Amino acid sequence: MDDMYRDYILDHYKNPRNSGDLPGATNTYHDTNPLCGDEITMALLIEDDKVKDVRFKGRGCAISQASASILTEEIKGKSLDEVKAIDRQHVLENLGIPISPARTKCALLGLKTVKGAAWGLSEWPGDANTAGIASGKE
């Protein structure tokens, strides 16, 4: 718990990196976690199959917003294939705090929107579990 709201988590929450609109974005994906009202819009500028730039806008809990913020830092400059290969395990480890099952969807909403944008989706293809991204039940 003390473990959960570490300084860097709160810092990412209050001062999200890569926050705001991205004019000229090539890929944009929006998703929500209706059970708690978390929302994230992820915008990527893809050039030569690389993430040239990224911005996100969102509202929600500290975990969902910090997780998205951390993720944007990580993917900037990465190839599309590298981005598509990021898995939930990696995101949870990267967050560096214990995430209980009830908060897993919060922690993974950022990843879901990154994947949605990377794949150029407009809507999520069925069950999030099937897609191996979100997990458990909120």
Added chain:
Amino acid sequence: MDDMYRDYILDHYKNPRNSGDLPGATNTYHDTNPLCGDEITMALLIEDDKVKDVRFKGRGCAISQASASILTEEIKGKSLDEVKAIDRQHVLENLGIPISPARTKCALLGLKTVKGAAWGLSEWPGDANTAGIASGKE
């Protein structure tokens, strides 16, 4: 239990009184207890508002058949009004053995058919409980 299968109960079961067809019956009523397969057809010969004669035919458990047999002895010669006034309490007491809730419907099927015949019914009017005859759930 020993209490339940008293000699007179078994005697009524094996040698039912007023058993068989009643040619010239004025009122006949048939009913079943579908949950255990008990069946009774009760035939009355009513003259001058009196039960001039009675016969029944049935199959089922000792309790249902003995109870019907005892009842036929009781109603013979009674006025229709007296017959209609017989209540479940009376029948249960008259049987003289402890009847558990699970067997109450068995014990009261005879009364149900007597009432059906006395009132000249062809089908039972709704819920047996409402009619104050059968009780509890089989």
Added chain:
Amino acid sequence: MAVSVRAAATPLDVGRIRADFPILSRKVHGKPVAYLDNAATSQKPRQVIDAMSRVFEDHNANIHRGVYEFSETTTAEFEGAREKVARFLNAASAREIVFVRNATEGVNLVAYSWGRDNIKAGDRIVSTVLEHHSNFVPWQQLAKDVGAEIVMIDIDDDGRLRRDQFTAALKGGRVKFVAITYTSNGLGVVLPAKELVAEAKAAGATVLVDAAQAVPHQKVDVRDLGADFLVFSGHKMLAPPGSGAVWAPEATFERMRPFLYGGDMIMKVSVEKTTWNELPWKFEAGTSSYVDAIGLGAAVDYLEAVGMDKIHEHELFLTGYVLPRLEDVPGVTIYGPKTLDDRVGVVSFNVEGVHPHDVAQIFDREGVCVRAGHHCNQLLMAKLDVPATTRASFYLYNTTEECDRLIGAIQAAKKVFGV
């Protein structure tokens, strides 16, 4: 309600009550638990836990058809629980009580069994933004299936139902059915259910009252209320999950087709035709959750022994204690009425700068259990224009000390988030 709502003290011996609830002596993260999530589900007293174990240890058998002692004893306890529920609600008879898993199944029973036969294309169904999803989605889907229309009634700024809109909706005509909650699980508002029922019935509508948050917290009298259907869940009133009931007058149940088909609800089955069992068993197909129902009977005994009026007064006492203290915390927004009139002990709020999920998570570390989310009230959340709220809800075993810990937990959350 003839209850003084300004009580400066509780009428309950809370210490004695708490001793009946084993879970209340538990610690969470090293702190004594302060369980303030009673609108979601209640805790269970020893008396209920034991009533259930006793069945399994002493006389368990399937009910209704067994000609042996175990089955007769279990049947008697099960049907005895039904009698207790009937008495508790002042129902005319136990035949008016159909056991279901929960309030949700109760609403669906009415929707499938009564609704499908009675609500037609062009009919209107009146509902409110206060409804729990369980008393809205079944009607929304039925309306979609048959081509009926849903008319929603709004609330005012205090969270009270817009009576003017309700009256206007009924005046608008074609209202076949009204689905209203007795008590809002999101805001703690108690609706003037008896008046609403009378008004709806005068307009020719059939009315279902969702009493999931009412029956556990106040004396509910179905005869006085006058509705056509009433549903509630046992798990919110000291009984196990898996218990609950639909109440309706016998004549109403008689006219309805069954809902679930199968064992125990039949009278006679042939390949061509099946006839139904008597009430209430016509609506109870298959092996009932009879141990849960027996637990509900024990819960009713417990609540009656304590006294529903006193329980209600106690909750208002706690609400009256916590509301001003909550208002004093900078950055806290309270949703719903800030007075004690027509209210139960449900307090929804948000802390500026801290998402409800983070609030609840930090509360957990303090041993304080509250709910964060939409509370199955997404229509209400949309109306309040918030994604979620934090909700504390009281029951007979809560204390002012736990209220103080709630306030303390808010301070802790604010400190973590530097707001």
Added chain:
Amino acid sequence: MAVSVRAAATPLDVGRIRADFPILSRKVHGKPVAYLDNAATSQKPRQVIDAMSRVFEDHNANIHRGVYEFSETTTAEFEGAREKVARFLNAASAREIVFVRNATEGVNLVAYSWGRDNIKAGDRIVSTVLEHHSNFVPWQQLAKDVGAEIVMIDIDDDGRLRRDQFTAALKGGRVKFVAITYTSNGLGVVLPAKELVAEAKAAGATVLVDAAQAVPHQKVDVRDLGADFLVFSGHKMLAPPGSGAVWAPEATFERMRPFLYGGDMIMKVSVEKTTWNELPWKFEAGTSSYVDAIGLGAAVDYLEAVGMDKIHEHELFLTGYVLPRLEDVPGVTIYGPKTLDDRVGVVSFNVEGVHPHDVAQIFDREGVCVRAGHHCNQLLMAKLDVPATTRASFYLYNTTEECDRLIGAIQAAKKVFGV
């Protein structure tokens, strides 16, 4: 089944098993209880009773939405129970397991949710005279509602399904749906379910298997079986009443509309439109019977630890012990197969001159609990041309000594009735 059905001894340490069941040391009318009504419901081991009490005493909270320790622990146990059931049935994932109150609700879920959308006027539904009312009446009523036709398959003199009729019915065409039991609760016959499923599917039909009497008594492997739906009840397999499940492949559940609407089964609700939660929660509306489900998880643990093959063998051992002894009693008629092939430990019989209700009543005085009646098998009773039978049914804790007492109780009944 690779089980020796001629075992001269049981593979179980029954004494040790019995010590786990508190109720088995009870006396009835001064005699130790011989509980032989397991096809109606089973008794519960200490492990299951305790798993349930522990939730109430230790960490009870409503599941799925609570961001605090109690709720997370209870949710983990509840979803853990689902995982256990999935593993027990060899399901592909826990998302294939929808918790319901009992097998009956499971059949109705399929009838309402799949049936109403897929069975049309003129379609045929194949069923059998062996079906429990719970797997016949829902289809009979659906057929009536939509104008479909029911085709009944008969049994031979030994109680075995008429395979020729089954094949002919499928050849007749237009068979949209097949509702068959895996194991007859009236006769103890085990049907060749896998073959029947394959035949029905080859004919283009969708198949539901009622495994209420199979899952408790034999290893059931849903992947091997290949049906479209399978249902069972927890209370017949050491778990509390109120637990049970429907199994179906994910793709099947995905294509189906929900059954009950309300809290927990929704994703997003607005006045205009509602979207559904993921599997399996899409089919679990309102507060689940989560303590009962946790009890089911504990029961699965218990059964797995003992071993399903051994349990089956033990029951056949008892059946093999009792059948010849029963045949030796003058005036006793046994219904169903008198050999041990494709059979479970259910023995139905009648005593000439004594109605089954009187038999059961006299048994009760001897401490022997059996069922007398139609066993929710009125179609079978009509076929056998008897109003009712007396039925003894075994489980892992029964003994040959109890079988002897059964025979003794028959002698007692004959003595009372002088037959």
